[in-house]
Amino acid sequence: MRFYRRREQVLSVLLVLPSVLALFAFVYGFIGWTGYVSLSNWNRLVPDYTFVGWTNYQRLLQNPRFLITLRNLGVFTGLFVGGSVVLGFLLAVLLDRRVRAEGFFRTVYLYPLALSFIVTGVVWRWLLNPGSPQMGSTGINRLLELMGLGFLKSGWYTDPRVGIIAVAVAAIWQMSGYVMAMYLAGLRGIPEELREAARVDGASELQIYRYVVLPLLRPITFGALIVLGHISLKIYDLVVAMTGTGPGFSCDVPAYFMWETTFRANRFGQGAGIAVILLLIVSLLIVPYLRLSLRREVEV
Amino acid sequence: MRAGRLLLYLVLLAFAVYYLLPVYVLLVTSFKSFAEVNLYRMWSPPRSLSLESFRRALFGGMGYHGLAPNLKNSFLMVLPATLLSAFLGSLNGYVFARWRFRGANTLFTLALFGMFIPYQSVLIPLVQTMRALGLYGTIPGLILTHVIYGIPITTLIFRNYYATVPKELVEAARIDGAGLLGVYRRIMLPLSLPGFAVVLIWQFTSIWNDFLFAVTLAQNPAVQPITVALNNLAGSYIVEWNVQMAGALLAALPTLLVYIFLGRYFMRGLLAGSLKG
Numbered sequence: 001m002r003f004y005r006r007r008e009q010v011l012s013v014l015l016v017l018p019s020v021l022a023l024f025a026f027v028y029g030f031i032g033w034t035g036y037v038s039l040s041n042w043n044r045l046v047p048d049y050t051f052v053g054w055t056n057y058q059r060l061l062q063n064p065r066f067l068i069t070l071r072n073l074g075v076f077t078g079l080f081v082g083g084s085v086v087l088g089f090l091l092a093v094l095l096d097r098r099v100r101a102e103g104f105f106r107t108v109y110l111y112p113l114a115l116s117f118i119v120t121g122v123v124w125r126w127l128l129n130p131g132s133p134q135m136g137s138t139g140i141n142r143l144l145e146l147m148g149l150g151f152l153k154s155g156w157y158t159d160p161r162v163g164i165i166a167v168a169v170a171a172i173w174q175m176s177g178y179v180m181a182m183y184l185a186g187l188r189g190i191p192e193e194l195r196e197a198a199r200v201d202g203a204s205e206l207q208i209y210r211y212v213v214l215p216l217l218r219p220i221t222f223g224a225l226i227v228l229g230h231i232s233l234k235i236y237d238l239v240v241a242m243t244g245t246g247p248g249f250s251c252d253v254p255a256y257f258m259w260e261t262t263f264r265a266n267r268f269g270q271g272a273g274i275a276v277i278l279l280l281i282v283s284l285l286i287v288p289y290l291r292l293s294l295r296r297e298v299e300v
Numbered sequence: 301m302r303a304g305r306l307l308l309y310l311v312l313l314a315f316a317v318y319y320l321l322p323v324y325v326l327l328v329t330s331f332k333s334f335a336e337v338n339l340y341r342m343w344s345p346p347r348s349l350s351l352e353s354f355r356r357a358l359f360g361g362m363g364y365h366g367l368a369p370n371l372k373n374s375f376l377m378v379l380p381a382t383l384l385s386a387f388l389g390s391l392n393g394y395v396f397a398r399w400r401f402r403g404a405n406t407l408f409t410l411a412l413f414g415m416f417i418p419y420q421s422v423l424i425p426l427v428q429t430m431r432a433l434g435l436y437g438t439i440p441g442l443i444l445t446h447v448i449y450g451i452p453i454t455t456l457i458f459r460n461y462y463a464t465v466p467k468e469l470v471e472a473a474r475i476d477g478a479g480l481l482g483v484y485r486r487i488m489l490p491l492s493l494p495g496f497a498v499v500l501i502w503q504f505t506s507i508w509n510d511f512l513f514a515v516t517l518a519q520n521p522a523v524q525p526i527t528v529a530l531n532n533l534a535g536s537y538i539v540e541w542n543v544q545m546a547g548a549l550l551a552a553l554p555t556l557l558v559y560i561f562l563g564r565y566f567m568r569g570l571l572a573g574s575l576k577g
Contacts, residue, residue: 008479008480011480011481012395012398012399012480015391015392015395016391016392016395016396019388019391019392019448019451019455020392020407020411022448022451023411023414023448023449023451024410024411026414026422026426026448026449027413027414027417027422028410029425030421030422030425030426030429031417031421031422033424033425033428034421034422034423034424034425037424037425047428091315094308094311094312095312097308099308099309099312104316105312105315105316107560107563108316108319108320109315109316109319110559110563110567111556111559112319112322113559114505114552114555114556114558114559114566115509115552115555115556116508116509116510116511116527116551116552116555117509117511118509118511118527118530118531118551119530119548119551119552120322121531122530122534122544122545122547122548123322123325123326123545123548124322125534126325126329126541126544126545127321127322127325136340138340138342139342142340142342142343143343146343173318173319173322177319181567230416233418234418234419234420236420236511236512237511237512237527240511240515240531241511241531241534255418255420258420259420259423259512259515259516262423262424263516268424271424272424274420275418275420275421275423275424276421278418278420278421279417279418279420279421282416282417282418286413286416287413290409290412290413290416291409293409294405294406294409
């Protein structure tokens, strides 16, 4: 019996070993490799692993474009995560009120999630195409004119003051349904008795949400912030398809800057530096989350 | 109260319009002929249905290539990659669900980190490695990449799924003399069809929609998946709006159909992908 036990353990290790090794090589090995490139002099097409210390990082921190991308990333993340959570929560609360044709509305709110950011970007680039004074307004601007809301017209991504906000509008459109689905699942998990009890105690509907529902949904909010947060910090495809860098780099983000620096300008060392900084930013969000869920699992 | 209900439905409908607006534009524009594409009339329906834009989006027009070969590339990449990563995920999930040795959870958490990283942080070594393996700029190279970076999510979904299989079932099979693989083949695999549905749909959607790996590893137009080709098509100034919209619709169609017909499994994958345990 013990012999079989041992043999099975060896077998199970052998079963997962190839994929675990491949994954760790492609994740941790490659991250280390990228880290090394970021400290090297490889800033042309041919690899050059001469060690140059922090030079690439020093140059990056002096590069105005890099600083703009960091600021844009902050603005984008705030708008996109905040907007999606608020809108998603609102939709979930509305849908939770025993709505007829709930399935229809849910499907409509959620389908953008099945699309690629490239498709979203291509479509929203057209929708937010402001038109020109000679040709007149197009897209959303034209729609606003038709509805008599012309004062809301904007240059969208062609206006450096709006820029990244236009990208956030498209991103919220794509991801808010996802938050709605998470909250809706959470709301369905709250026993009706709890709300009923609060009602008996004389709480208003608003108070019930504030003091009963929202605290119970905290894990969902937390999960949504993690998921949206890491998508937001890595945002790339949408920018590529919708705007590119935008006027004065107003739509530029670190992930986009990294790709251009590395694979268009062949400045691999600099590109690796951006990638490492991006990884650190994402890790600030993800590592505490993973540690928390690991601890929770060990306790169980 | 009735007025309140009416207001509720009006608000819900208003949001439905907001989410459907881009699809409306996509549809009305792609069914217009070039002569009818007029920025002023962007929001008006086409006077007659024209399939010209789809023909051009698929087979090309003056000075640009169509997307038909890229659609084929996408399928050639997505189908094997999806099947392989579901199979690997199921094996890994099975082993991780029963492992109880010290550090198994740490190992698993370290593996999960791989699904959150910005892939920018592995792109340079990935290109170098693919070149060394002779897989750079090939569809098998893309398949390998997607399978490896799909390991964390597929393993996670299957592990959580297998953890719910009752112990008694496994023990009964053991008493009947089934070993590690016997339990997997006779108990776990038949039970895990819904798990496979979730994982296959999840991987199909994310691999189909991937842009970053595709644009980095497939610079050669002959092997480019649809997302890259669509981006090139839409980025070209000579391509008319109606053709761009038709192209976007073609690129979106496979995942949209999956979502519409298999939405239930799609949802489960979503929730599994976002909430651990």
